[in-house]
Amino acid sequence: MIWDPHYECMSREDLQAIQLDRLQATVNYAYEKVPYYKALFDEHGVHPQDIKRLEDVHKLPFTGKEALAENYPFGMFAVPMKDVVRLHASSGTTGKQKVVGYTKRDIRTWANLVARIATMAGVTDEDIAQICFGYGLFTGGFGLHYGLEKIGATIIPASTGNTERQITMMQDFGTTALVATPSYALYMAEVAEDMGVDTSRLKLRVGLFGSEPCTESMRKELERRWHIRVTDNYGLTEFGGPGVAGECECGEGMHINEDHFYPEIIDPETGEVLGYGEEGELVFTSLTREAFPIIRYRTRDISMLINEPCKCGRTTIRMKKVTGRTDDMLIIRGVNVYPSQIETVLLETEGVAPHYQLIVTRKGYMDDLEVRVEVSENYFTGKFKELEELESSLRSKLNRTLGISARVKLVESRSIERTMGKAKRIIDLRSKD
Template identity: 65%
Template sequence: MRVLSGLRRGETLPREELRELQLVRLKALLARVYERVPFYRRKMDEAGVKPEDIRSLEDIRHLPFTTKEDLRENYPFGLFAVPLKDVVRLHASSGTTGKPTVVGYTRRDLNLWAELVARIVRMAGVGRGDVAQICFSYALFTGGFGLHAGLERVGATVIPAAAGNTERHVRLMQDFGTTVLVGTPSYILHIAEVARQMGVDPRCLRVRKALCGAEPWSEGMRAEIERVWGIEAYDNYGLSEIIGPGVAGECLERRGLHINEDHFLVEVVNPETGEPLPVGEKGELVFTTLTKEALPLIRYRTRDLSRLLPDPCPCGRTTIRMERVMGRTDDMLIIRGVNVFPSQIEEVLTGIPGLAPHYQIIVDRKGYLDELEIQVELAQEGFTGSYEDLESLEETVRHRLQSVLSITPKVKLLEYGSLTRSTGKAKRVIDRRRGGEG
């Protein structure tokens, strides 16, 4: 058992006391949004629910959901619960598929955000004396700013290196003695590639931990990061609409991500019916923000698929944990009537020796039939076997994917470095049936 020192009270409250706190905060939230946000007042009136009707946490199921489409339809500030003069920071999504979703923060929201990120940073064993290099964008995306504030709060030295210019990242690590990398799993792997191209062994740098987020990743991807860097990699979870990073993170036990439940009420629902599921069943994560001022959200549907882990954690925290995100409902591909998630494919590929963790999923339609092609790179050390060995590896990949997906994909083995690397979220899927990337 690794009981950590310095735990905050909100992380160790007895479960009954925590639930009482959540209910008090939920009631205050509902009264406030009903009064200040016309959208929620209208939605609750249409559902025939008043704030005073919510007498228990279970009653939350009577409240309507909030979706990303609701934020877009109320663009830019229609869901804010405070006047714009009280908003000190704005962030937004890219808006590549329509109007962006806009999120705002009051001064108190920013302080809360920094403290919640500080929690997940401490969970991973990062603090004073660490030199943290942030490889996230510092634009409207929340990741860079959120981790930056939380890392400073725990006393770490922060290098706001941002994304891109990967060779500079390597030089900064050498010159500044970086001990913690912060970025997407795919980009952290790419930095290791570039380091080797520069003649630098990533394992010989001072980096000891990576804080990874902003994209789904498998245990196989974690294992590859830890192998090439010689470090420990920790998962963290957040989304801009809820607050940004800081919603949940892994402790040193790495048995799921602790959710900051004193500030977020979590549910898992059936993604098709919206009905709440029992604890432990896989479904869509739904969050209610209990303490945010500028943009409080009620029952926000994340589209992220996971399940809750209620068993006590040896670290001493009492907050419920979530399993790492298994995929998204809007990432799911339906191919010949079969549901396929990119995370399933990644888990298979990263478990096969001889392959690199770089792949592309291509879906096309020939005539009336869907076709699935998996392009995956060979490992960096290169393929030194015969043509027959190459065919055997390709067949192994095809067979293992078929056993997991229940459909037989085409498999194309590529030379290492063939696929485009991304400095942000990796683009894994090209769905030509709809003429774009997923």
Template identity: 50%
Template structure:
């Protein structure tokens, strides 16, 4: 089933015609109504009439998180404050938060793109969605909430935490759709296992997950533990929230709602666009957002995009899952390392759990890397010799993946902190402390 066949199966030529018209409109709006953009474009002698083709988007400067923070709180709004009916923000853990304002039209669009994705996952009006994403200023909970209501499903806005209560609700309400971050989903699975509750005891049929980096091995762990398919959801607070792109039944990339969000992939060093199917940094332009248009926003997320008719029948551009971020890339002994590379190596070895931490120190002039990972209970408590073998295998697998030697420490099950209220902390960088 397809939510909006006209858009989701539109030809590339027709989509580009629609995108150009919307791009011209949003640049005109930003120039006329957002002082930040008016100033930037005037300084660079760029005007709305200069956008004659989609390729002309490269004439426009990028927007970054720094720009959003400097415009805090409402400096990027294109409408009067009375027309903004909802506000969300980022966490603000590294400075001022970024603010995202929504008009009624914006909330309708947000619900629309999530509704498309939920339909891709097989969700309809008969489903009960248990939404463990956080509500409040975080966008995660609300996007799924609005989209779930739009498709007519019943939404249980339980938010994150209270894991035993989550399980009780799953059983009593006969939840059919479960939404979570990968790390929190694995935490729920642990609790289910400890309580002796099997997947067959529940009514779950599908999982939607996002808001955190993950690997194919982690998805496999989730699907194995719950015995149902798990689909990726992508989004970010600054652009809209979850639902910018969502995965269909093929599970080989996410369909990006390119009628609302125009994607580019750039080389983060040269800042130039790269050819299709080439990995780089995702840049997004909101084409229909009313309250707070963003033009050429640098997401810092590393992916690639490609056009082809999907096995599900949709023609919307597809993006690969995010494999890292240009701003959380670690420089270790001069080598660029993404935490996802270490996770991939860890999950390739049997006998360990998908709970780990990467700890970086600099005791003298050289970086030291320790990777703590939980051994599975049967191995940790029963076979010391096998532990040594697994530790050595893990160290070799990580070396093969990143080209650096690391110290691997196998720890007792359940000794690495579980985050019962959101995303797991995977990296602890103590090099500058």
């Protein structure tokens, strides 16, 4: 099933014509309405009339997250506040929050885009969807709520927390679709197990997970725990939240809603534009946003673009699952290390649970990486030799994968803090040494 066949299945030529028309309009609009972009374009000697082909987008300078911080809170808005009907913001764990605004049209567009990705995931008007994202400034809760509601699904706006009650609602209300972060969904599965609930007997059939990376190993673990089809989707606060891209039933990358977001892949070091099939940093340009247009935004997410036809019938370009972030990448003794690499090793190792933390310290001039991971409850026998063998096996696997040595510390089951939102995986103490 396809939500909007006209735009999701059109020919590449017709789609590019729409993209060019919208790109030219957006660049002109941003130049006229957002002082930051007028100053930036003038500084780089580029103007709206220079955009004659899609490839000319490369003439435009990048927008970084520092621009949003410098223009906090409303300096990047293109409309007066009387036309802004909604504000959302990033979690703001470091520095100032990224604040975005929506006009009435932006809100309608957002609901339609989320309806597309939810339909890709297999949700219909017969589903009962339990949304376990937080409702508030975070975009995930409201984004999925209005998109699923547009499809006609029944919404349970459960939000986060009170996890035992969440499981009870699944049983009592007959939840068929679960919306959550992958890490919270894993925690919910643990709680269900503690409650003696057989998850295979629930009516759940599909999960829409997002807000944090979900590796293939994590997907398999979620499917095993919940007995559902797990789908991934991608969005950013800066582009309105969820609705940028989503997985179809083929599960071979996430379809980008290209009529609203123009994608590029660049070398994160040089800024050079890369081709299809080359891994690099994702860059997006909004094509239809009224309140908050954003041009060539460096997402810091590492992925690649796929332009081969998809068996589902959609003709939009797909992006591979995000493998990491340039600002999450750890440089350990000169080697680039992504948490996703470590997660894959852990989840493919029998005897450990999918809960871990990476502790980075510096001893003298040498970086030290410690991987703390929980031992599975059903594995722990109390035999010291078995734990030693498991620890040694993990060290060897990590060394082969990362190319550097890492210490492994096995910890008791459920000793690593669980969160209702994004899991905190990295504790980098080097700056404090």
